[in-house]
Amino acid sequence: MAESRSAPVLEVRDLSVLAATQPILRGINLTVPAGVILALLGPSGAGKSTLLRCLNRLIDLTPGLRVQGEVRFHGQSIFAAGADPDALRARIGILFQQPAVFPASIRQNVLFGVRHAGRVPRGDWPELIERALGEASLWEEVKDRLDAPALRLSVGQQQRLCLARTLAMNPEVLLLDEPTSALDPRSAEAVEHSLLRLKGRRTLVLVTHNLAQARRLADQTACLVVREGAGEIGLPDPDLDRPAPTVGEI
Amino acid sequence: MRKVFDLGFKWVTGLCALLACGVLALMVGAILFRGLPAVSWHFLTEQIRLVGADGGIFYNLVGTLILITTALIVSAPLAVGVALLQGIYLRSAAGRRRLLLLLYLLNGVPSLLFGLFGFIVFVKFLGWGKSWLTGGILLGLMILPTVTVALIERISSLPRRYLEAAAGLGLTTEQVIWSVILPQSVGGLITGALLGLARAAGETAPILFTATIFAGATVPAGIRESPVLSLPYHIFVLAQDSFDPAVGTKVWGTAVVLLGLVGGLSLIALPLRLRIHEEANHG
Numbered sequence: 451m452a453e454s455r456s457a458p459v460l461e462v463r464d465l466s467v468l469a470a471t472q473p474i475l476r477g478i479n480l481t482v483p484a485g486v487i488l489a490l491l492g493p494s495g496a497g498k499s500t501l502l503r504c505l506n507r508l509i510d511l512t513p514g515l516r517v518q519g520e521v522r523f524h525g526q527s528i529f530a531a532g533a534d535p536d537a538l539r540a541r542i543g544i545l546f547q548q549p550a551v552f553p554a555s556i557r558q559n560v561l562f563g564v565r566h567a568g569r570v571p572r573g574d575w576p577e578l579i580e581r582a583l584g585e586a587s588l589w590e591e592v593k594d595r596l597d598a599p600a601l602r603l604s605v606g607q608q609q610r611l612c613l614a615r616t617l618a619m620n621p622e623v624l625l626l627d628e629p630t631s632a633l634d635p636r637s638a639e640a641v642e643h644s645l646l647r648l649k650g651r652r653t654l655v656l657v658t659h660n661l662a663q664a665r666r667l668a669d670q671t672a673c674l675v676v677r678e679g680a681g682e683i684g685l686p687d688p689d690l691d692r693p694a695p696t697v698g699e700i
Numbered sequence: 701m702r703k704v705f706d707l708g709f710k711w712v713t714g715l716c717a718l719l720a721c722g723v724l725a726l727m728v729g730a731i732l733f734r735g736l737p738a739v740s741w742h743f744l745t746e747q748i749r750l751v752g753a754d755g756g757i758f759y760n761l762v763g764t765l766i767l768i769t770t771a772l773i774v775s776a777p778l779a780v781g782v783a784l785l786q787g788i789y790l791r792s793a794a795g796r797r798r799l800l801l802l803l804y805l806l807n808g809v810p811s812l813l814f815g816l817f818g819f820i821v822f823v824k825f826l827g828w829g830k831s832w833l834t835g836g837i838l839l840g841l842m843i844l845p846t847v848t849v850a851l852i853e854r855i856s857s858l859p860r861r862y863l864e865a866a867a868g869l870g871l872t873t874e875q876v877i878w879s880v881i882l883p884q885s886v887g888g889l890i891t892g893a894l895l896g897l898a899r900a901a902g903e904t905a906p907i908l909f910t911a912t913i914f915a916g917a918t919v920p921a922g923i924r925e926s927p928v929l930s931l932p933y934h935i936f937v938l939a940q941d942s943f944d945p946a947v948g949t950k951v952w953g954t955a956v957v958l959l960g961l962v963g964g965l966s967l968i969a970l971p972l973r974l975r976i977h978e979e980a981n982h983g
Binding site: 506508511513514536537538539540541543544546548550552553562563566567612615616619 | 791792793859861862863864865866867868869870871872875879880884
């Protein structure tokens with residue numbers, strides 16, 4: 451199960467992130483094969499979110515951080531000079547812990563990225579909306595009120611809307627930053643259900659605190675630990691329950 | 701003993717507040733008491749007559765509105781540009797601080813110096829003579845810090861998750877600006893502009909020798925040699941001649957109109973500001 455079935459989608463090589471001279475992440479190596487769900491475990495402050503934000507260069511938005519080492523997406527270095535972070539982020543979607551829906555209708559939210567990318571013709575939008583909301587397990591709940599304000603949805607529904615918004619971009623990779631930790635159990639279950647259905651078709655990197663969730667969803671697990679003030683890939687805390695098999699590379 | 705000190709201090713702060721409010725109330729009260737009788741429909745819609753002793757202030761009101769509208773048109777796009785530079789494009793904290801410092805410096809420049817600058821550059825060098833456009837540009841530059849800082853505050857208080865969500869979908873910085881940052885911070889621009897305009901409406905020094913005259917101007921038809929009348933300059937000139945009781949009433953009446961305009965602009969800004977704060981906290 452831990453064996454890579456195909457060429458890796460993402461490879462992290464000796465990646466360090468520094469704030470001024472203080473390292474946040476140190477010497478990270480990680481390989482993400484195509485089509486798997488890789489769970490990234492670790493205590494708070496180990497830099498899980500920071501690592502996740504390196505994978506689609508969202509880290510660029512935080513001023514004052516320096517990234518060393520390499521991240522390769524299909525073998526191409528994403529931090530290389532001339533690499534286009536916007537195009538990268540269109541192919542590597544991200545879902546945050548807190549849903550961030552825009553103050554617009556449900557429909558507008560699903561189309562938010564698509565409209566700007568301009569790859570899908572306008573005529574295909576209705577179909578796209580249904581597919582994306584369906585994949586996010588939200589279609590049945592909102593299909594009769596697509597033009598209602600998205601902010602009126604419950605937090606759990608908003609999170610699934612954000613998932614739909616990301617899926618509408620048809621990303622190859624989906625980064626998930628504790629996507630269910632702010633949700634009620636029913637919504638959390640719906641999100642997990644969606645993620646399981648995406649398995650195999652997309653590559654998922656899931657940051658989670660929740661060991662049980664990692665066991666339910668993940669094919670592979672990596673663990674960040676804090677050593678001398680910075681996050682490193684390491685063995686999980688022995689006090690914790692034994693997680694799913696770890697990746698050979700680490 | 702400590703209790704007594706605490707109580708005493710409370711009283712002193714209360715007195716300070718009372719004094720500040722009292723001065724404002726007295727001033728507004730005095731202006732209204734003396735000026736309100738002079739304000740009438742005719743006062744607002746008639747031209748100046750008998751060197752200010754008779755008639756109304758129609759073209760003074762029009763002139764001031766022209767000046768502050770021009771100031772708005774000048775300052776709004778500049779403010780958007782500077783605020784985006786400060787909040788989005790400048791990556792280093794030092795650069796951001798320096799730009800902010802520059803804005804505060806600009807805010808501290810005495811308004812009379814704006815007038816001198818305008819006189820040298822527009823009136824003399826460009827040869828515009830007295831022109832409403834010079835006045836509008838100078839007032840626009842003068843309120844630029846107010847408008848920009850309000851917008852910067854609004855942009856920096858935008859929830860980061862919105863920016864990350866938009867960028868995470870692959871939007872370019874420009875697309876994030878147009879689809880997220882500007883729509884959600886336009887409230888800051890509006891409040892900043894209203895507060896700035898309230899200040900600009902009452903300024904005399906920048907327009908004194910660049911844009912406004914006492915009498916004989918209506919609606920400007922061009923740029924060169926096209927001054928306007930204005931409310932503050934009207935008060936400035938008439939006040940020097942207020943021994944004549946007829947003129948005196950007109951001064952107070954003009955003051956009421958100016959106060960109404962300034963107060964109105966500030967009052968519109970206030971609830972807008974409160975509402976936006978509420979949205980920011982609940983969004």
